[in-house]
Amino acid sequence: MDSARPLTRAQHELQAFRACLDGDLSAPVEHCGGWTLRDPAEHPGTGNLTAAEGVAEVFDTMTPRRLTRGRAVMPGQAVRLVSTDTGASWVHGPGAPVATVSATAADLLLMLRGRAPGDDGRLVREGDRAAGLRVLEGSLVP
Known part of the structure; x- marks a missing residue:
């Protein structure tokens, strides 16, 4: 080469x-x-802010586009994701969140992209765990 x-x-x-x-x-x-x-x-080198922007992009760009195109289904309940290192948070789904997932922005982004298992120890889950997993199990990203 x-x-x-x-x-x-x-x-x-x-x-x-x-x-x-x-x-x-x-x-x-x-x-x-x-x-x-x-x-x-x-933008380059902003570390976890970049990961937080990636999580935001999932919810403000990718997921709405996938919902509009019929490639994802709006969940029946909501889950809140909290970035422990940036303080940012996002809610996906209708109504009040039934569950919360907290982790660094990078770990949240890995989870959303299917590159961290749902039972990864870096992810802290609170509330209705089963409902939270259902909300996030769909195809939110291409």
Whole structure:
């Protein structure tokens, strides 16, 4: 494998990104919600904030889209997810939450993407555990 080729491509991408930053940083970024050019410049390296943004994206973008397209079903009850490291929280489903899942934003994102088992010890569950698991068992992400 030619290791110089990926490095050259990365350098070209970085140069293009730098050129964007020389422009109007208040310009909107197409297909990125309310982001402006300033946001991707500040985004890398924000650690758990990035994971929290990933969890938010599941609930404010991916899940509604999947519901609209018939690829997911709205649950009959609600569950609250709480990020223990950022303080952010999200409710999925109608009504008052019957259960709460607390963990770091990164662990919540892994769970939502099916990369952490439901009984993972890093996830703290309170309330109606069975109902909470049912709410989250559907296909919330592609």
